[in-house]
Amino acid sequence: xxxxxxxxxxxxxxxxxxxxxxxxxxxxxxxxxxxxxxxxxxxxxxxxxxxxxxxxxxxxxxxxxxxxxxxxxxxxxxxxxxxxxxxxxxxxxxxxxxxxxxxxxxxxxxxxxxxxxxxxxxxxxxxxxxxxxxxxxxxxxxxxxxxxxxxxxxxxxxxxxxxxxxxxxxxxxxxxxxxxxxxxxxxxxxxxxxxxxxxxxxxxxxxxxxxxxxxxxxxxxxxxxxxxxxxxxxxxxxxxxxxxxxxxxxxxxxxxxxxxxxxxxxxxxxxxxxxxxxxxxxxxxxxxxxxxxxxxxxxxxxxxxxxxxxxxxxxxxxxxxxxxxxxxxxxxxxxxxxxxxxxxxxxxxx
Amino acid sequence: xxxxxxxxxxxxxxxxxxxxxxxxxxxxxxxxxxxxxxxxxxxxxxxxxxxxxxxxxxxxxxxxxxxxxxxxxxxxxxxxxxxxxxxxxxxxxxxxxxxxxxxxxxxxxxxxxxxxxxxxxxxxxxxxxxxxxxxxxxxxxxxxxxxxxxxxxxxxxxxxxxxxxxxxxxxxxxxxxxxxxxxxxxxxxxxxxxxxxxxxxxxxxxxxxxxxxxxxxxxxxxxxxxxxxxxxxxxxxxxxxxxxxxxxxxxxxxxxxxxxxxxxxxxxxxxxxxxxxxxxxxxxxxxxxxxxxxxxxxxxxxxxxxxxxxxxxxxxxxxxxxxxxxxxxxxxxxxxxxxxxxxxxxxxxx
DNA sequence: ATGAAAGCGCTAACAC
DNA sequence: GTGTTAGCGCTTTCAT
Numbered sequence: 001x002x003x004x005x006x007x008x009x010x011x012x013x014x015x016x017x018x019x020x021x022x023x024x025x026x027x028x029x030x031x032x033x034x035x036x037x038x039x040x041x042x043x044x045x046x047x048x049x050x051x052x053x054x055x056x057x058x059x060x061x062x063x064x065x066x067x068x069x070x071x072x073x074x075x076x077x078x079x080x081x082x083x084x085x086x087x088x089x090x091x092x093x094x095x096x097x098x099x100x101x102x103x104x105x106x107x108x109x110x111x112x113x114x115x116x117x118x119x120x121x122x123x124x125x126x127x128x129x130x131x132x133x134x135x136x137x138x139x140x141x142x143x144x145x146x147x148x149x150x151x152x153x154x155x156x157x158x159x160x161x162x163x164x165x166x167x168x169x170x171x172x173x174x175x176x177x178x179x180x181x182x183x184x185x186x187x188x189x190x191x192x193x194x195x196x197x198x199x200x201x202x203x204x205x206x207x208x209x210x211x212x213x214x215x216x217x218x219x220x221x222x223x224x225x226x227x228x229x230x231x232x233x234x235x236x237x238x239x240x241x242x243x244x245x246x247x248x249x250x251x252x253x254x255x256x257x258x259x260x261x262x263x264x265x266x267x268x269x270x271x272x273x274x275x276x277x278x279x280x281x282x283x284x285x286x287x288x289x290x291x292x293x294x295x296x297x298x299x300x301x302x303x304x305x306x307x308x309x310x311x312x313x314x315x316x317x318x319x320x321x322x323x324x325x326x327x328x329x330x331x332x333x334x335x336x337x338x339x340x341x342x343x344x345x346x347x348x349x350x
Numbered sequence: 351x352x353x354x355x356x357x358x359x360x361x362x363x364x365x366x367x368x369x370x371x372x373x374x375x376x377x378x379x380x381x382x383x384x385x386x387x388x389x390x391x392x393x394x395x396x397x398x399x400x401x402x403x404x405x406x407x408x409x410x411x412x413x414x415x416x417x418x419x420x421x422x423x424x425x426x427x428x429x430x431x432x433x434x435x436x437x438x439x440x441x442x443x444x445x446x447x448x449x450x451x452x453x454x455x456x457x458x459x460x461x462x463x464x465x466x467x468x469x470x471x472x473x474x475x476x477x478x479x480x481x482x483x484x485x486x487x488x489x490x491x492x493x494x495x496x497x498x499x500x501x502x503x504x505x506x507x508x509x510x511x512x513x514x515x516x517x518x519x520x521x522x523x524x525x526x527x528x529x530x531x532x533x534x535x536x537x538x539x540x541x542x543x544x545x546x547x548x549x550x551x552x553x554x555x556x557x558x559x560x561x562x563x564x565x566x567x568x569x570x571x572x573x574x575x576x577x578x579x580x581x582x583x584x585x586x587x588x589x590x591x592x593x594x595x596x597x598x599x600x601x602x603x604x605x606x607x608x609x610x611x612x613x614x615x616x617x618x619x620x621x622x623x624x625x626x627x628x629x630x631x632x633x634x635x636x637x638x639x640x641x642x643x644x645x646x647x648x649x650x651x652x653x654x655x656x657x658x659x660x661x662x663x664x665x666x667x668x669x670x671x672x673x674x675x676x677x678x679x680x681x682x683x684x685x686x687x688x689x690x691x692x693x694x695x696x697x698x699x700x
Numbered sequence: 701a702t703g704a705a706a707g708c709g710c711t712a713a714c715a716c
Numbered sequence: 717g718t719g720t721t722a723g724c725g726c727t728t729t730c731a732t
Contacts, residue, residue, distance in 0.1 A: 004724095004725055006725080006729095014703085015702065015703045015723090016703090016704095016726085016727095017702075017703060017728080018701085018702055020705075020725095020727060021702085024727075028702095029702085033701080040667075047464050049464065049725050049726070050404075050464065050465055050726095051401040051402075051404050051405050051410065051465070052724070052726040053725080053726055053727070054708090054726090055399075055401050055707095055709065055710090055725080055726075055727095056707080056708045056725090056727045057708090057726090059402065062444075062465075070427075070430040070433065071420075071427045071430050071431045071637075072423075072426070073421060073423050076423065077420075077421045079420045079445065080420040080421050083420065083447045084447065084449075085448075087461075092461075093414075093445050094444060094445070095433055095444070095445040096410075096433065096443075097429070097433045099434075111437075112442060114397050114400065115400055115401070115442060156363045163534065217623075244621070244624040245455045245624070246623070247626075248624065251626060270421070271621045271624075271625075274567050274594040274595070274598065275594070275621075275624075275626075276598065276625075276626065333704080354708095354710085355709065355710065355711095356709080364718075364719085365719045365720075367711080368717085369717090370710065370711060370712090371711090372710095374710095376709080378717075378718095379717070379718085380717055383717080383718080398709085399709050400710095401708090401709080401710095402708070402711090402724090403709080403710055404710095405708090405709080405724045405725065405726090406710060406711045406712075406723075406724045407710090407711070489725075493727080617730090639711080646707090684728095701732100702731100702732080703730100704729105704730085704731080704732095705728100705730085705731100706727105706728085706730100707726100707727095707728090707729105707730080708725105708726090708727090710724090711722105711723095711724090712721100712722105712723095713722085714719105714720085714721080714722100715718100716717100716719080716720095
């Protein structure tokens with residue numbers, strides 16, 4: 001068995017409560033006693049049993065992190081940030097993988113809830129009701145999604161979308177498609193809304209909504225053919241993986257990005273800069289988001305006042321690389337052929 | 351406060367030990383009592399407090415997983431497998447990110463050790479001594495690395511290397527380079543050894559050792575120029591990320607894979623099949639490895655006899671895609687020019 | 701400033 | 717088969 005507070009007490013000749021105090025609340029113990037105890041504890045290799053402490057304090061010094069898919073580097077980055085900040089705050093992190101399955105997700109959260117002081121939840125698919133119910137069990141901070149009444153940390157999806165659009169318009173694109181992610185994804189909806197809003201503010205542009213698509217390579221492949229058929233010269237993909245699928249399908253059809261079609265996307269996953277063409281994409285400070293989640297959760301758990309406003313939107317940044325370029329000449333001509341008066345705003349395709 | 355075993359006892363009119371037994375060891379309780387208690391517990395929303403249970407049983411029903419970098423999808427996959435298997439065995443998973451830093455790693459393991467029944471450790475860099483010391487604190491299962499006296503799960507690196515080599519030789523390559531990963535990486539050393547062994551068994555081949563390199567994109571970029579200079583027509587990269595770097599640098603220099611040079615690698619990370627050319631690479635069943643780690647760790651923790659032999663090497667599989675092709679004609683001629691008698695075995699380059 | 705004692709929620713002997 | 721009791725390691729009143 002490991003060395004306990006009792007052993008230290010016996011070794012130093014003081015009572016167990018004094019040992020406890022010397023270690024947990026040193027200011028309550030006289031200098032010489034404190035030093036004696038602290039040194040003995042160190043020499044004996046004493047390590048407090050957190051379970052025992054938790055039993056009485058009611059706090060576990062653990063937090064939970066539940067993500068849809070650990071294999072997805074997006075969530076790995078968030079996990080890194082969470083782990084990092086939690087560790088320096090003296091908290092351990094439980095991990096849960098919900099496998100993109102709302103039912104399993106609820107189960108995972110519930111099973112973890114009792115053992116932690118709070119949960120950071122990345123839930124793209126679960127319903128608001130389920131999540132609110134979960135939040136009844138334990139403090140919850142949402143990632144990348146907002147629900148009325150719950151704390152959450154988000155990226156500024158709309159700003160990212162606008163940055164992409166401005167970039168593409170500056171390159172001379174006038175017909176631009178957005179290949180949406182899953183319909184039930186909160187961030188995809190935010191981007192779609194921003195896309196429409198952009199179109200309304202710029203009626204000279206022809207905007208085409210494509211999708212929804214699964215947020216993976218194959219989703220991009222599917223989107224590619226529709227994008228080509230739509231006459232768009234640039235496509236904004238929901239995420240980098242879809243962008244890769246788009247580019248691949250383009251190549252299969254003898255086209256090249258960015259020469260024949262510009263592709264931009266969201267996420268800036270590591271491989272974005274390792275492929276050809278390197279992707280123009282919106283960078284999210286994911287590790288930083290993980291840290292922010294822990295800060296917010298601990299505010300909640302410890303009843304601290306919030307320094308930051310509720311549900312802030314973390315700033316994002318467009319990284320311009322090689323997958324976007326000037327609009328093809330033919331398109332420019334085609335665009336020129338269309339009288340400005342007859343140009344329409346957002347056009348929707350199922 | 352949450353509902354406790356006491357509340358259930360009060361509600362049903364039985365003693366707390368009967369409640370405890372009805373829930374933990376149902377076969378020790380009479381049918382009617384058991385049903386009564388179980389139903390009441392369910393209705394009242396009773397959930398056992400694992401910390402309290404752990405305090406007395408000495409087991410936490412938690413395991414730890416410490417990886418060098420959560421952002422690396424390789425470890426994400428392992429984490430997924432670990433989490434999955436642990437969950438179905440009733441165990442929760444603590445996560446630790448060591449940030450590729452051996453010092454931090456030891457600290458993370460130590461801080462986690464007290465709260466778990468055992469640790470799964472992915473340590474590429476730590477010294478044997480440190481790890482053995484850590485293993486004194488808590489049961490440890492090593493991933494992707496072997497140390498005498500410790501349990502570990504590995505992939506069959508040598509078989510993977512041989513599969514690649516046979517594939518390249520069949521394509522007509524006679525001068526083949528290996529771009530090694532970090533010198534202190536266990537798996538990289540295994541692959542280097544296998545590379546040399548292959549060369550000794552096939553003296554007609556010219557084998558070139560390059561590196562070591564950091565196991566990332568830039569490492570591949572660095573390797574590319576050396577590979578070209580070496581006269582090799584095919585390069586085996588330590589991992590997929592390096593392969594991407596190789597391909598990128600080749601392109602910068604006006605060359606193409608596989609036409610001018612074949613590139614093969616290890617890992618089969620998800621993006622391997624999303625880039626152009628899609629990578630020929632050795633697939634590791636990582637999720638399955640994560641599961642195997644949990645099985646082995648629980649054998650250790652529960653004192654179960656081992657079904658599998660110690661330190662088995664998980665089978666790997668070569669996935670042939672587009673980054674490898676027949677040796678360029680010029681190289682074939684060059685190769686033919688060299689009399690078989692003067693062909694040499696492995697050639698080492700610093 | 702320090703010690704004694706009472707638990708936190710649960711399991712494991714030990715009685716009946 | 718079920719109840720009683722004694723802790724697991726720790727914090728926290730309450731005395732002193």
